[in-house]
Amino acid sequence: MTRFDFTAKQRRLSILALFALPWLILVAPSGTTLIFPWGLVNPTTLHVTTLPKYLFVLTVGLPSRLLAWPLSVLFYLLALLSAFSGRFEDRRVTGGLLVLAGVTQLNFVFRFVAYGGLVVPFGTIGLFGVAWWFHRPDLRGALSR
16 A cells, blocks of 8 residues: 555545534524534434435525535535545545535634524534645645646
8 A cells, every 4th residue: 555545545534524523513592503514413302404304395485594504515525526536536626625615614604603693613624624634735736826
């Protein structure tokens, strides 16, 4: 096994690990909600709302500020697809998609805070961290052209 293979595996596993991390912890007067890339969890009642249910059932009448989360998940899934595309992967694309997912999460964070909620953005930190740790040289090269 070469060093490149180990790095590729480590990079892919770190991107995949972001799926298990709560991206946001929202604390509001109505309660706390954990937002994962796959769904929402209320830790008090252990009620889970999956992303498909959120998108196709609950989004009718929701404010547009709440739709940033599914968009960030889309960017993340595209980055995951790019990372696992093997020899066809362009690491600049993977890193850029991770950054876009993190920026979209920040958009959600700032909009939620503006309405008086407390937000802990673990996902944004994780997305930016993985992009910085594994894709910094690729992104720097793409931006310097």
